[in-house]
Amino acid sequence: QVQLVESGGGLVQAGGSLRLSCTASGRTFSTYTMGWFRQAPGKEREFVAAITDTIGITNYADSVKGQFTISRDNAKNTVYLQMNSLKPEDTAVYYCATMYCSGWDCYVKASSSIKYDYWGQGTQVTVSS
Numbered sequence: 001q002v003q004l005v006e007s008g009g010g011l012v013q014a015g016g017s018l019r020l021s022c023t024a025s026g027r028t029f030s031t032y033t034m035g036w037f038r039q040a041p042g043k044e045r046e047f048v049a050a051i052t053d054t055i056g057i058t059n060y061a062d063s064v065k066g067q068f069t070i071s072r073d074n075a076k077n078t079v080y081l082q083m084n085s086l087k088p089e090d091t092a093v094y095y096c097a098t099m100y101c102s103g104w105d106c107y108v109k110a111s112s113s114i115k116y117d118y119w120g121q122g123t124q125v126t127v128s129s
Contacts, residue, residue: 002026002118004096009123012086016127020081022096022120030054030074033101033110036081038092038125048094049081050110057107064090086127093122 008020022034035050049070050059058070069082079096097116101109109115 002098004098004118004120006094006096006120006123009094009125011126011128014087014127014129016086017082017084018086018125020083020094020096020123020125021078022080023076023078024098025077027098029077031100032098033106034070034072034079035097035099035110035113035116036070036079036094037097037113038090038094039122040089040092043092045095045113047111047113050107051079052101052106052110059107059110061111083125086125088127088129091125091127093124095122096120 003025004022006022012018031053033052036048037045038048039045047061048064049068051070051072067085072079097119099116
């Protein structure tokens with residue numbers, strides 16, 4: 001059974017930073033693409049960032065490019081989301097997810113939530129103005 005556990009969320013003032021972590025168990029972490037999504041109240045879940053398996057190609061939503069950084073440590077089975085210059089509109093529940101993908105275009109497919117087969121429980125990020 002695959003389990004994903006997020007941590008690192010919390011309350012932060014606008015302009016601040018947070019680093020989210022997601023630790024996986026139950027599968028060979030290094031061979032899977034990992035993604036971060038978020039869902040704000042009253043809105044649909046949206047793609048934030050993704051990183052492919054061992055090569056580590058990244059993909060970001062336009063709304064977070066230059067602001068968020070995704071990375072992974074395969075030795076620790078953990079993917080990170082460094083969030084800087086946070087804004088109130090970044091307030092949401094952040095979810096990590098995992099998908100298996102092969103091929104050159106995995107970083108493109110990684111922006112689609114339906115491609116993922118396992119999800120974490122989410123961690124709340126609240127940015128105050």
